[in-house]
Amino acid sequence: METRDYSMLGESGRLAVETGLATAEWYHTQVPRKEMKALMQRADGPAIRDTIILFAGMMVFAVIGVALWPSLWSLPFWLAYGVLYGSAMDSRWHECSHGTAFKTRKYNDWLYQVASFCMIRNPVTWRWSHARHHTDTVIVGRDPEIAIMRPPVFFKLIANFFGIFDTIDGIKRMLLNASGRLTDEEATWIPEQEQPKAIRVARIWVVIYATTLALALAMGSILPLMVIGLPRLFGAWHHVMTGLLQHGGLADNVIDHRLNSRTVIMNPVSRFIYWNMNYHVEHHMFPMVPYHRLPELHDAIKHDLPAPNTSIADGFREMWPALRRQLRNENYFVKRDLPESAKPYREDFHVAAIAAE
Amino acid sequence: MAWIDAIATDDVDEEDLIRFDHDGKTYCIYRSPNDEFFCTDGLCTHEQVHLEEGLVMDYEIECPKHNAAFDYRTGEALRAPACVNLNTYPVKVEGDRVLIEI
Numbered sequence: 001m002e003t004r005d006y007s008m009l010g011e012s013g014r015l016a017v018e019t020g021l022a023t024a025e026w027y028h029t030q031v032p033r034k035e036m037k038a039l040m041q042r043a044d045g046p047a048i049r050d051t052i053i054l055f056a057g058m059m060v061f062a063v064i065g066v067a068l069w070p071s072l073w074s075l076p077f078w079l080a081y082g083v084l085y086g087s088a089m090d091s092r093w094h095e096c097s098h099g100t101a102f103k104t105r106k107y108n109d110w111l112y113q114v115a116s117f118c119m120i121r122n123p124v125t126w127r128w129s130h131a132r133h134h135t136d137t138v139i140v141g142r143d144p145e146i147a148i149m150r151p152p153v154f155f156k157l158i159a160n161f162f163g164i165f166d167t168i169d170g171i172k173r174m175l176l177n178a179s180g181r182l183t184d185e186e187a188t189w190i191p192e193q194e195q196p197k198a199i200r201v202a203r204i205w206v207v208i209y210a211t212t213l214a215l216a217l218a219m220g221s222i223l224p225l226m227v228i229g230l231p232r233l234f235g236a237w238h239h240v241m242t243g244l245l246q247h248g249g250l251a252d253n254v255i256d257h258r259l260n261s262r263t264v265i266m267n268p269v270s271r272f273i274y275w276n277m278n279y280h281v282e283h284h285m286f287p288m289v290p291y292h293r294l295p296e297l298h299d300a301i302k303h304d305l306p307a308p309n310t311s312i313a314d315g316f317r318e319m320w321p322a323l324r325r326q327l328r329n330e331n332y333f334v335k336r337d338l339p340e341s342a343k344p345y346r347e348d349f350h351v352a353a354i355a356a357e
Numbered sequence: 358m359a360w361i362d363a364i365a366t367d368d369v370d371e372e373d374l375i376r377f378d379h380d381g382k383t384y385c386i387y388r389s390p391n392d393e394f395f396c397t398d399g400l401c402t403h404e405q406v407h408l409e410e411g412l413v414m415d416y417e418i419e420c421p422k423h424n425a426a427f428d429y430r431t432g433e434a435l436r437a438p439a440c441v442n443l444n445t446y447p448v449k450v451e452g453d454r455v456l457i458e459i
C-alpha cells in the first residue's frame with residue numbers, strides 16, 4: 001500500500017471511492033428487531049441527571065478555583081473544572097450530535113451548542129464531519145476525524161494531550177468562518193444552505209472570546225480565561241486519552257468496526273466523563289443506541305466482538321507498541337482474535353488491509 | 358400510478374415500520390402509535406441508507422446511519438444531516454390489507 005494521503009481532497013480518498021470502500025455497507029452483528037428497538041428507545045432522565053451533575057460540578061469547582069486564586073490551592077479545582085470543560089464536553093458534543101442523549105430534541109440541541117463552544121468545534125461543520133466519520137470510519141482520505149495518522153507523529157499526539165493542535169485549528173477555523181469563509185474541505189461536506197449557519201455561530205463565538213480577553217486585559221489577570229478558553233487546553237487530556245483508544249493501532253480501510261474500533265472497560269469516573277463511549281465498537285455498529293443503553297448493547301453482542309480491553313492501561317499496552325511499529329511499517333495494525341461464537345471477519349472485504357498485516 | 362396491495366396490517370407493529378420492495382424500488386410503510394399507516398421512500402435522502410433499521414418515534418423516523426429525522430406523514434426532513442425531504446405515497450387500508458399508491 002502506498003503512502004496514505006489523509007486530505008479529504010487527495011489521492012487516497014479518490015481511490016476509496018473508486019474501489020467501493022467509501023460509503024460501503026458495513027458489517028453488523030445480527031440483533032433481533034424487537035431487542036434493537038428496545039435498546040434504541042430514548043429517554044430524558046439519564047442525560048438530565050448527568051447534565052445537572054456536570055454543570056453543578058463545573059460551577060462548584062470554578063467558584064472555589066476563583067475564590068482561592070491565585071493561590072496554588074486553587075490548582076486541583078481548576079484541574080477538575082478543566083476535565084469537565086475540556087473532556088466531558090467532548091463526549092457531550094458527540095452524543096448530542098447524534099441526537100441520542102435526550103429524548104427531547106431541543107435539550108440535545110442546547111447541550112450540543114454549549115459543548116461545541118467549549119470544544120471550539122463549529123456545531124454545523126462538525127455535524128457533517130462526524131457523519132462522514134460514521135459513513136467512512138477510518139477510511140483514509142474519507143474520514144476527517146482520524147486521530148492517529150500513519151506513520152504516527154508522537155510529538156503531535158503528546159502535544160494534543162494539552163489540546164494544543166486541536167485548539168489552534170479550532171481558533172483558526174473560527175476566525176476564518178467568522179470572516180465569512182469556509183475551508184475547501186468544509187465546503188465539500190457542509191450543504192450550501194447550512195453554510196451561513198456555520199458562519200453565524202463563529203461570529204457569536206468571536207464576540208464571546210473577545211469579551212473574555214478584554215476582561216482579562218482590563219483585570220490584568222488570566223482569571224477570566226481560566227473559566228472560558230484555557231480549560232480547553234489543560235482539561236483536554238482525558239478526552240485525548242480515551243479518544244486515541246477508539247481506533248488507535250487498529251486497521252484502517254476496512255468495513256467491519258470489529259477490526260478498526262476498540263471497546264475498553266473503564267472505571268466509573270472515566271465513563272461519566274466519556275459518556276460510555278468506551279463501548280466504541282458497539283456505538284459504531286449501532287449509533288442509534290443512546291449512551292446509557294450501551295452497556296446492555298455490549299452484553300447483547302459481545303459474543304460477536306473481540307474481547308474488550310480490560311482497562312485504559314490495558315488499552316494503551318496494546319495500542320502504544322502498535323503505534324511504534326507503525327513508525328517502521330505504516331501498514332502494521334493489531335488484528336484482535338474473535339471468540340468462537342463470532343462471525344469471522346470477511347477477509348475478502350479487507351484484502352488490502354489483511355495482506356499488509 | 359396504481360394501488361398496490363403491499364402488506365397485511367399485522368405485518369408491522371404500532372410505532373414501527375416495515376420495508377416493502379416493488380418493481381425495483383424500495384419503500385417503508387409505517388404504522389403510527391394511533392394505528393394509521395403511511396408510506397415513504399425507503400432510502401434516507403442523506404446518503405441513501407435504508408430506513409428499515411431506523412427508529413420510529415411518534416410521527417418521526419430516525420435514520421440508523423447518522424440519525425437524521427423525518428416526519429413520515431409529510432416526508433419533511435427535521436434534523437441534520439438530511440436536508441432533502443423524503444417522498445411520500447398515499448396509503449389506504451382495506452380489511453386487513455395495506456395498499457399504497459405508487
Ligand code: FES
Nearest residue numbers: 401403404420425
Ligand atoms: S444516511 Fe441517513 S442520516 Fe445519513
